[in-house]
Amino acid sequence: MGEGGLTEVFLNESKEIIGNLESDIVTLEERNDDQEIINRIFRYFHTLKGSSGIAGFTVIYEFTHNLESLFDKVRSGEMKVNRNIIDILLDSIDYIKEELFGNADPDHSGKIRAELTESINSFLGKNEEKEETEDFMDAVGAYKGVGSNERFFRIRAAFREDIFSNGIDPLMVIEDLSGLGDFTYLAVDEKRIPDFNRLDPEKCYMAWDIILKTQFDEMKIRDVFLFVYDDNEIDIENVTDKYSSAKGNLFLEEKKLGEILVEKGIINDNELEDLVRLQNDKNYKLGDIIVQKGLASSKQVDDALNEQDRLKKKIEISTVRVDSTKLDNLMNLLGEIVIGQASLHRIADEIEEEKAFILKNSLYGLDRVTREFQEQIMSIRMVPIGPTFEQFKRFVRDAAHSMGKEIKLRVEGGDTELDKTVIEKIGDPLKHMIRNALDHGIETADERKKAGKPPYGTVTLKAYHQEGNVYIDIIDDGRGVNLEKIKKKAVTLGLLSPEEEITKEKLISIIFSPGFSTTEQTSDLSGRGVGMDVVKTNIEELRGSVEIRTKDKEGTLIRIKLPLTLAIIEGMLVRIGRSILIIPLLSVIETIQVKKEDYKTVEGKGEVILVRGEYLSLVRLNELFGMEANFTNPWEALIVIVESGGERIGIMIDDLIGQQQIVIKSLDNYISTSRSISGATILGDGKVALILDIHGMAEEIKNK
Amino acid sequence: MKVENEINVKNIREFYLSLKNELEKSDEIIIDFSDTVRIDSSAAQVLLSAMKRAAELDKQIKMEGVSPELQVLLTLAGLSQL
Numbered sequence: 121m122g123e124g125g126l127t128e129v130f131l132n133e134s135k136e137i138i139g140n141l142e143s144d145i146v147t148l149e150e151r152n153d154d155q156e157i158i159n160r161i162f163r164y165f166h167t168l169k170g171s172s173g174i175a176g177f178t179v180i181y182e183f184t185h186n187l188e189s190l191f192d193k194v195r196s197g198e199m200k201v202n203r204n205i206i207d208i209l210l211d212s213i214d215y216i217k218e219e220l221f222g223n224a225d226p227d228h229s230g231k232i233r234a235e236l237t238e239s240i241n242s243f244l245g246k247n248e249e250k251e252e253t254e255d256f257m258d259a260v261g262a263y264k265g266v267g268s269n270e271r272f273f274r275i276r277a278a279f280r281e282d283i284f285s286n287g288i289d290p291l292m293v294i295e296d297l298s299g300l301g302d303f304t305y306l307a308v309d310e311k312r313i314p315d316f317n318r319l320d321p322e323k324c325y326m327a328w329d330i331i332l333k334t335q336f337d338e339m340k341i342r343d344v345f346l347f348v349y350d351d352n353e354i355d356i357e358n359v360t361d362k363y364s365s366a367k368g369n370l371f372l373e374e375k376k377l378g379e380i381l382v383e384k385g386i387i388n389d390n391e392l393e394d395l396v397r398l399q400n401d402k403n404y405k406l407g408d409i410i411v412q413k414g415l416a417s418s419k420q421v422d423d424a425l426n427e428q429d430r431l432k433k434k435i436e437i438s439t440v441r442v443d444s445t446k447l448d449n450l451m452n453l454l455g456e457i458v459i460g461q462a463s464l465h466r467i468a469d470e471i472e473e474e475k476a477f478i479l480k481n482s483l484y485g486l487d488r489v490t491r492e493f494q495e496q497i498m499s500i501r502m503v504p505i506g507p508t509f510e511q512f513k514r515f516v517r518d519a520a521h522s523m524g525k526e527i528k529l530r531v532e533g534g535d536t537e538l539d540k541t542v543i544e545k546i547g548d549p550l551k552h553m554i555r556n557a558l559d560h561g562i563e564t565a566d567e568r569k570k571a572g573k574p575p576y577g578t579v580t581l582k583a584y585h586q587e588g589n590v591y592i593d594i595i596d597d598g599r600g601v602n603l604e605k606i607k608k609k610a611v612t613l614g615l616l617s618p619e620e621e622i623t624k625e626k627l628i629s630i631i632f633s634p635g636f637s638t639t640e641q642t643s644d645l646s647g648r649g650v651g652m653d654v655v656k657t658n659i660e661e662l663r664g665s666v667e668i669r670t671k672d673k674e675g676t677l678i679r680i681k682l683p684l685t686l687a688i689i690e691g692m693l694v695r696i697g698r699s700i701l702i703i704p705l706l707s708v709i710e711t712i713q714v715k716k717e718d719y720k721t722v723e724g725k726g727e728v729i730l731v732r733g734e735y736l737s738l739v740r741l742n743e744l745f746g747m748e749a750n751f752t753n754p755w756e757a758l759i760v761i762v763e764s765g766g767e768r769i770g771i772m773i774d775d776l777i778g779q780q781q782i783v784i785k786s787l788d789n790y791i792s793t794s795r796s797i798s799g800a801t802i803l804g805d806g807k808v809a810l811i812l813d814i815h816g817m818a819e820e821i822k823n824k
Numbered sequence: 825m826k827v828e829n830e831i832n833v834k835n836i837r838e839f840y841l842s843l844k845n846e847l848e849k850s851d852e853i854i855i856d857f858s859d860t861v862r863i864d865s866s867a868a869q870v871l872l873s874a875m876k877r878a879a880e881l882d883k884q885i886k887m888e889g890v891s892p893e894l895q896v897l898l899t900l901a902g903l904s905q906l
Contacts, residue, residue, distance in 0.1 A: 279865075284833040284865070284866060289832070289833075289865050289866075290865045291863075291864055291865040291868055291897060291901055292864070294900050294901075295897065295900055298896075298900060306899075306900070307902060308868075308872065308901060310872055310873075310876065310902070313869050313872055313873045313876075315873065315876075316844070316847070316870075316873040316874050316876065316877035317844070319869070319870065321836040321837055321839075321840040321866055321869075321870050322836060322837065322866065324866070324869070325869050326868065326901075328902075390879065
């Protein structure tokens with residue numbers, strides 16, 4: 121890993137740590153004696169300090185050192201958590217963020233740093249003179265997780281043959297080492313020791329592999345090897361994160377098949393040694409030799425192999441970290457495979473029947489694999505929404521303070537998983553809506569008391585899965601949306617005529633109109649340029665939808681509906697004239713033919729069809745998109761019934777072509793002015809087909 | 825065989841040779857450590873190697889009179905379970 125790589129790893133890690141810190145610190149303000157949170161915060165500061173030191177960010181290193189000292193006092197109970205400390209901690213985090221990720225003017229950030237350091241020092245009761253900073257290596261050694269101050273080190277030490285002549289006894293060194301803690305694992309490499317008869321007893325052959333559980337840092341361990349470090353093979357590795365989470369002496373060590381079998385008492389050590397020799401000489405698989413020699417049944421070997429796999433998996437889970445662009449590439453490539461498959465299907469349709477049958481059969485197999493492949497990639501791309509929710513804790517706290525309101529943020533369903541891209545893009549819209557809830561929804565404490573509500577308002581963020589979609593609810597227990605105010609504003613903006621009668625739902629949906637904002641004075645937070653229309657567009661870009669429900673004096677619920685995945689959907693291919701269009705299968709309810717007498721034209725509603733006693737709007741795609749259709753009479757054509765947001769519409773088509781996986785390619789905005797289209801895809805024959813956006817279409821019809 | 829107060833690199837050759845001798849003539853060797861307080865790495869590796877050889881010859885080496893202090897060293901040298 122090059123220099124740049126290290127910095128990148130550090131910055132990524134820091135971003136994560138800072139996010140966690142912010143949310144934990146805000147939580148700490150509420151639960152100021154929660155030892156678990158206190159310890160966690162301390163650990164974060166410590167890690168930040170250590171890794172900034174390693175990555176060469178010395179300014180941050182020194183700064184976090186001070187923070188750590190400050191927080192150590194909290195941890196030891198010497199200092200009580202109060203608003204002042206929380207403020208300093210949060211300001212410090214802002215500074216660190218700016219220093220690491222912002223492009224602040226160095227003079228300015230230097231000044232902020234000096235101010236913060238001064239207030240930290242005044243808390244610490246220190247004068248200007250800085251205390252001797254902790255030894256750098258100490259922090260580096262301790263960098264990986266302090267846990268309950270317990271660290272694990274793996275020490276591998278192999279000594280020079282002539283070391284005895286220097287008067288050094290390696291065993292004594294190991295004895296010293298054992299004084300630092302407990303050995304949870306110890307092995308002497310006997311293979312290095314020659315056969316007894318050829319042994320030169322005055323030469324040293326000793327080598328150890330040890331795992332040490334200790335309170336001390338790496339420096340202390342190094343000290344033990346002080347006289348032997350340079351000219352012997354001494355390797356000290358901090359393996360705390362691999363071991364500390366494991367209970368007791370459970371090892372996540374990768375085990376060899378033989379070891380597992382010996383442990384299970386199926387073969388003994390001597391047998392194993394012979395087998396390994398045989399394995400090395402003849403290059404056989406150990407498992408095969410064991411079964412052949414009748415030492416164990418093949419089932420026993422299989423069991424052991426499974427166990428080996430399990431252990432391996434455990435190790436992998438704790439170690440794999442992949443650059444997210446690689447996942448994006450993988451998804452794109454899979455998209456290409458799906459397109460390729462579609463073109464093979466097409467070829468199969470055109471060749472002679474017998475061959476087509478064979479080709480199709482193998483294609484179905486391939487389809488199954490690709491589908492599974494897609495699910496696997498998807499599952500890798502899925503990330504819990506929890507961290508996104510957590511980051512709002514800080515935001516809500518600061519915003520509430522500045523508005524002079526008391527507001528609590530509750531988070532539910534943080535482990536609900538969403539596609540990584542969705543998570544990345546949902547943050548801003550969510551923030552905007554939370555901001556609205558804080559600003560417009562929640563009343564001041566006085567108003568709330570008068571209304572018989574608890575003085576503090578609650579905003580709840582809730583995520584959950586339902587029918588192939590993910591829902592995110594933003595619920596506040598505030599005063600509800602002021603419909604009168606909206607109506608007045610809409611009239612002033614010319615969106616509504618004063619006499620017009622309008623339903624509650626329609627009125628609320630005006631909030632999403634461009635340029636709409638009801639605040640008379642623009643506050644710091646909401647009502648600045650970006651309105652709910654941007655929020656709506658952002659969510660629709662993710663193929664989602666947003667809905668508002670409100671009850672006067674009781675509160676407001678904003679429900680965001682998002683698809684599970686963005687890249688590939690199941691689509692229904694339909695033909696109109698010579699064009700092929702795609703309807704997302706999730707929206708399709710059924711395909712029917714209507715009788716002539718069930719078709720009507722209703723004043724103000726346009727064309728409708730009667731389906732099982734219910735009149736549904738009829739959409740002619742040829743009119744909507746200005747293309748040709750074979751059938752102009754609804755009773756000759758086919759009707760696909762689709763549903764969006766509880767509303768059903770009938771779409772007139774010429775023919776059904778089939779169903780297939782569709783890779784969504786997004787269209788640039790200037791191409792797609794119609795809200796009825798969400799994107800395009802490439803079909804098997806290389807043609808482009810548009811994908812219908814049922815939700816957008818329903819909206820467009822309503823607005824007509 | 826009885827061993828001295830301390831086995832280290834100074835007297836290891838002696839210890840090695842007598843152990844080698846014992847290993848050739850007896851089926852079971854008992855090393856009496858009751859007077860021994862310390863061993864060093866050289867002794868440890870002789871013992872490790874001898875144990876392996878004994879196992880190959882289907883012979884046994886037993887250690888007796890091991891003091892708690894010595895037991896610690898034997899453990900650290902991989903001559904006894906952790």
